[in-house]
Amino acid sequence: MPQTYHAGRHFLQIPGPTNVPDRVLRAIERPTMDHRGPAFGRLGLDLLKKLRAIFKTQGPVVIYPASGTGAWEAALANTLSPGDAVLMCRTGWFATLWREMAERLGLDPTIIDTDWRRGADVEAIGEALAKDTAHRIKAVCVVHNETSTGCASRIDEVRAAIDAAGHPALLMVDTISSLASMDYRHDEWGVDVTVAGSQKGLMLPPGLSFNAVSAKALAAAERARLPRSYWDWRPMLAANETGYFPYTPGTNLLYGLNEAVAMLMEEGLENVFARHDRHAEATRRAVRAWGLEIQCAEPRHYSSSLTAVRVPDGHSADALRAVILEKFNMSLGNGLGILKDRVFRIGHLGDFGDLQLIGTLGGVEMGLRAAAIPHQPRGTQAAIDYLAGNA
Ligand SMILES: Cc1ncc(COP(=O)(O)O)c(C=O)c1O
Numbered sequence: 001m002p003q004t005y006h007a008g009r010h011f012l013q014i015p016g017p018t019n020v021p022d023r024v025l026r027a028i029e030r031p032t033m034d035h036r037g038p039a040f041g042r043l044g045l046d047l048l049k050k051l052r053a054i055f056k057t058q059g060p061v062v063i064y065p066a067s068g069t070g071a072w073e074a075a076l077a078n079t080l081s082p083g084d085a086v087l088m089c090r091t092g093w094f095a096t097l098w099r100e101m102a103e104r105l106g107l108d109p110t111i112i113d114t115d116w117r118r119g120a121d122v123e124a125i126g127e128a129l130a131k132d133t134a135h136r137i138k139a140v141c142v143v144h145n146e147t148s149t150g151c152a153s154r155i156d157e158v159r160a161a162i163d164a165a166g167h168p169a170l171l172m173v174d175t176i177s178s179l180a181s182m183d184y185r186h187d188e189w190g191v192d193v194t195v196a197g198s199q200k201g202l203m204l205p206p207g208l209s210f211n212a213v214s215a216k217a218l219a220a221a222e223r224a225r226l227p228r229s230y231w232d233w234r235p236m237l238a239a240n241e242t243g244y245f246p247y248t249p250g251t252n253l254l255y256g257l258n259e260a261v262a263m264l265m266e267e268g269l270e271n272v273f274a275r276h277d278r279h280a281e282a283t284r285r286a287v288r289a290w291g292l293e294i295q296c297a298e299p300r301h302y303s304s305s306l307t308a309v310r311v312p313d314g315h316s317a318d319a320l321r322a323v324i325l326e327k328f329n330m331s332l333g334n335g336l337g338i339l340k341d342r343v344f345r346i347g348h349l350g351d352f353g354d355l356q357l358i359g360t361l362g363g364v365e366m367g368l369r370a371a372a373i374p375h376q377p378r379g380t381q382a383a384i385d386y387l388a389g390n391a
Pocket residue numbers: 016067068069070094143145146147148174175176177197206
């Protein structure tokens with residue numbers, strides 16, 4: 001069926017990939033350069049250094065020409081051996097996929113479940129580690145911001161639980177939908193491998209992913225026996241010493257990354273986080289005013305990069321999203337796994353300002369009406385009132 005013609009710009013309000021700013025698009029469109037020439041070496045050295053500030057680390061950050069899933073595999077394959085026990089917190093769909101990957105790689109995951117309405121259960125992590133007196137568990141894996149639920153885990157508290165148990169396990173954290181949107185501190189929180197992707201807070205198209213690596217993780221990589229080749233940190237870090245890569249890098253995406261990092265630094269990371277916090281709060285006020293339920297049931301775990309909204313029983317979130325796409329040219333995130341058709345997800349991350357948020361919420365409100373989802377009017381007004389009072 002031919003799609004209705006829409007004037008005006010499409011609203012890409014899924015929780016990533018996010019809207020790519022014009023400055024980044026302009027940077028990417030420059031001619032591809034020789035990735036073994038001197039200009040590339042200078043770009044690489046500069047970028048690899050600047051990137052550390054985004055992860056808040058003094059250590060190395062590895063860049064892969066791959067989606068986030070690749071960086072998940074790199075984290076596990078570089079540090080672990082066949083049969084290693086790993087403690088994984090199943091906070092939602094993405095944590096579930098990471099666990100399935102761990103199984104496929106021949107690891108032995110122990111699962112700590114949640115009801116997908118909150119972040120990782122820190123107490124349960126502490127208990128599992130305290131019981132593991134033989135130190136069989138080699139890594140604790142947590143998704144910082146569960147993109148499927150809009151629930152964020154408290155990485156500082158996970159670190160404290162590991163320390164309280166006196167356990168030597170590595171801490172691996174997926175920040176694919178939180179890095180450069182929500183406060184994150186690789187070094188201060190004692191994270192050993194941070195996994196990240198280009199297509200969300202970093203405001204780039206999909207295609208790059210990252211591992212920030214601690215000294216402890218580098219030491220583990222020397223002992224680890226899972227097969228690794230493409231993902232191996234060692235040739236990557238050796239080439240990175242002079243700004244180069246062991247294979248062809250995503251040259252044009254790196255131009256874009258350079259520009260995106262410059263933009264984040266111009267705004268100031270703390271301001272970037274405050275902007276996301278403020279937009280998330282405005283969104284939650286709109287949802288409450290509509291009389292709808294936020295998927296995250298624990299306010300301490302609210303995500304600042306997206307809000308998942310439950311539709312009333314008997315109604316279809318997918319039908320609502322289809323109406324909003326067709327009538328208002330806006331894409332919203334779908335429900336994943338057990339939340340299929342039960343929630344829609346509003347992405348409010350990346351290159352995003354007050355008026356885009358009001359447009360987004362206006363589109364949701366008109367869609368609720370068009371799809372006959374029971375709700376109260378004036379949710380968008382509640383967001384306007386909040387934003388205007390907190391400019
Ligand atoms: C939290 C999280 N982890 C992992 C992934 C998988 O990343 P990718 O789809 O880039 O491979 C995603 C994708 O949205 C994600 O949101």
